[in-house]
Amino acid sequence: MRVFVNGEPRELAAGTTVAGVVQAFAGAPDGRGMAVALDGAVVPRGSWQETELADGARVEVVVAVQGG
Amino acid sequence: MSGPLVIAGRELRSRLILGTGGFANHEVLADALAASGADLCTVALRRVDPAARGSILDVLDAAGVSVLPNTAGCFTARDAIITAQLAREAFETDWIKLEVIGDDRTLLPDAVELIAAAEALVDDGFVVLPYTTDDPVLARRLEDVGCAAVMPLGSPIGSGMGIRNPYNISIMVERSGVPVVLDAGVGTASDAALAMELGCDAVLCASAISRAHDPVAMARAIRLGVEAGLLARGAGRIPRRLHAEASTPAQGMPALDAPQA
Numbered sequence: 001m002r003v004f005v006n007g008e009p010r011e012l013a014a015g016t017t018v019a020g021v022v023q024a025f026a027g028a029p030d031g032r033g034m035a036v037a038l039d040g041a042v043v044p045r046g047s048w049q050e051t052e053l054a055d056g057a058r059v060e061v062v063v064a065v066q067g068g
Numbered sequence: 069m070s071g072p073l074v075i076a077g078r079e080l081r082s083r084l085i086l087g088t089g090g091f092a093n094h095e096v097l098a099d100a101l102a103a104s105g106a107d108l109c110t111v112a113l114r115r116v117d118p119a120a121r122g123s124i125l126d127v128l129d130a131a132g133v134s135v136l137p138n139t140a141g142c143f144t145a146r147d148a149i150i151t152a153q154l155a156r157e158a159f160e161t162d163w164i165k166l167e168v169i170g171d172d173r174t175l176l177p178d179a180v181e182l183i184a185a186a187e188a189l190v191d192d193g194f195v196v197l198p199y200t201t202d203d204p205v206l207a208r209r210l211e212d213v214g215c216a217a218v219m220p221l222g223s224p225i226g227s228g229m230g231i232r233n234p235y236n237i238s239i240m241v242e243r244s245g246v247p248v249v250l251d252a253g254v255g256t257a258s259d260a261a262l263a264m265e266l267g268c269d270a271v272l273c274a275s276a277i278s279r280a281h282d283p284v285a286m287a288r289a290i291r292l293g294v295e296a297g298l299l300a301r302g303a304g305r306i307p308r309r310l311h312a313e314a315s316t317p318a319q320g321m322p323a324l325d326a327p328q329a
Binding site for chain 1: 087089090113114116117120137150153154157159
């Protein structure tokens with residue numbers, strides 16, 4: 001299936017979870033200091049393991065940066 | 069205004085809140101942070117960059133300061149609300165510096181979206197610190213919906229133009245039931261001192277420090293500016309007069325005329 005991770009199209013196996021995406025693309029397997037939005041809604045950290053992505057899903061993985 | 073700054077029941081040691089935007093690297097940020105004495109620092113949320121070196125959170129953790137996430141870059145209440153929720157997940161804090169911007173060129177707040185976002189976030193349990201214009205009526209509306217502080221601009225973000233309407237800031241201070249934090253426009257230490265002399269409870273400053281030629285020295289200067297302004301406010305300045313008023317007594321002046329020839 002194809003999902004969009006931070007705007008980039010990615011081919012992922014069916015059944016891939018939010019936790020899987022964070023591990024694969026975020027560079028910090030534990031996801032410390034990160035947060036995830038799926039199709040415009042926040043996915044609480046406690047639900048990353050069980051939240052499976054659907055084809056066409058838009059995943060945003062964000063982290064702290066200098067600002068403001 | 070004596071004793072420490074208290075926002076939403078939390079005591080802060082410093083009345084200077086450091087914005088972390090614009091520092092050349094984490095090392096300069098760490099040094100400037102130490103020089104500033106701040107114990108609260110803003111951070112932003114952006115898409116993760118797997119190639120990024122080190123985390124700003126490590127710098128802030130090492131310094132023992134708390135994180136104040138912002139919603140910088142959001143143009144709608146909806147985006148700001150979701151960003152605040154993401155920040156709560158990422159940083160495990162319900163404090164949020166709420167920014168809802170009206171346009172790219174001025175970075176001025178969009179009052180309508182700001183009020184809507186503030187109300188929704190307060191209802192969702194956030195401690196909301198809104199970045200706002202220097203409009204005392206808007207500040208009152210933000211207080212009415214439950215914001216924990218109001219953070220007026222002195223002039224546009226990053227402009228370094230100081231406090232363009234000190235009278236409005238004075239009116240906000242006079243009327244506000246929550247702390248007033250001057251949040252944008254500081255260019256140098258005297259601007260921070262003026263904010264405190266006007267009665268602000270704290271100053272939030274990023275660019276003036278991070279983009280100074282020597283950010284560490286400027287961090288110290290602005291820290292001292294904040295302290296000086298607070299002291300001066302408490303000390304009570306003399307009234308402004310149009311004409312001079314001698315401080316030396318006229319009485320007892322010696323007669324120094326030369327004898328008539």
